[in-house]
Amino acid sequence: xxxxxxxxxxxxxxxxxxxxxxxxxxxxxxxxxxxxxxxxxxxxxxxxxxxxxxxxxxxxxxxxxxxxxxxxxxxxxxxxxxxxxxxxxxxxxxxxxxxxxxxxxxxxxxxxxxxxx
Numbered sequence: 001x002x003x004x005x006x007x008x009x010x011x012x013x014x015x016x017x018x019x020x021x022x023x024x025x026x027x028x029x030x031x032x033x034x035x036x037x038x039x040x041x042x043x044x045x046x047x048x049x050x051x052x053x054x055x056x057x058x059x060x061x062x063x064x065x066x067x068x069x070x071x072x073x074x075x076x077x078x079x080x081x082x083x084x085x086x087x088x089x090x091x092x093x094x095x096x097x098x099x100x101x102x103x104x105x106x107x108x109x110x111x112x113x114x115x116x117x
Contacts, residue, residue, distance in 0.1 A: 001079075002077055002078065002084070003077075003078050004075055004076065004077055004078070005075070005076055005078065006073060006074065006075055006076075007074040007075065007076045007086065009065055009068055011074075011076065011083075012061045012064050012065065012074070013061065014076070014083040015047070015057060015061060015064075015083065015086065016047070016049065016057050017082050017083040017084070018083055018084060018085065018086070019046060019084075020044050020045075020046055020047065021044060021045055021046045022044050023043050024040060024041075024042040024043065024044070025039065025040060025041065026038075026039065026040065027039075027040035027042060047060060064086070064088070067088055068088075072088045072089065073088060073089055074086055074087070074088045075087050075088070075089075
C-alpha cells in the first residue's frame with residue numbers, strides 16, 4: 001500500500017531509494033488544442049550514486065534543498081518504508097499553489113504512488 005507523508009530536509013537522502021529508471025517510447029504534445037501521441041526516446045537511468053552535478057544523488061538533493069529553502073513542501077510517496085516518489089509544491093500567492101516538478105521522481109512504483117497510469 002502506498003502512503004504519503006511530508007519530508008524534512010534530512011529525509012532527502014532517501015532519494016537513493018527511488019528507482020527512476022524507465023524506458024519511455026510514447027509521449028504526448030498539444031497540437032492545435034488537441035493532445036497528440038508522438039514517438040519519443042525518453043530513457044531515464046537511475047541517479048548516479050557518487051559525485052556531484054546533474055543526475056547525481058548529491059545534485060538532486062541540493063536541487064530539492066534549494067526549493068525547500070524557498071518554502072516548498074516536499075511530500076514522499078512510500079511503498080512500506082521505501083521512498084518511491086517525491087513531489088513538491090510551494091505557495092506563491094494566496095490562495096494559488098504552484099506545483100513545482102522539482103523532485104517529481106518516480107519509477108514504476110512511484111508512478112503508482114503518484115496515481116499515474
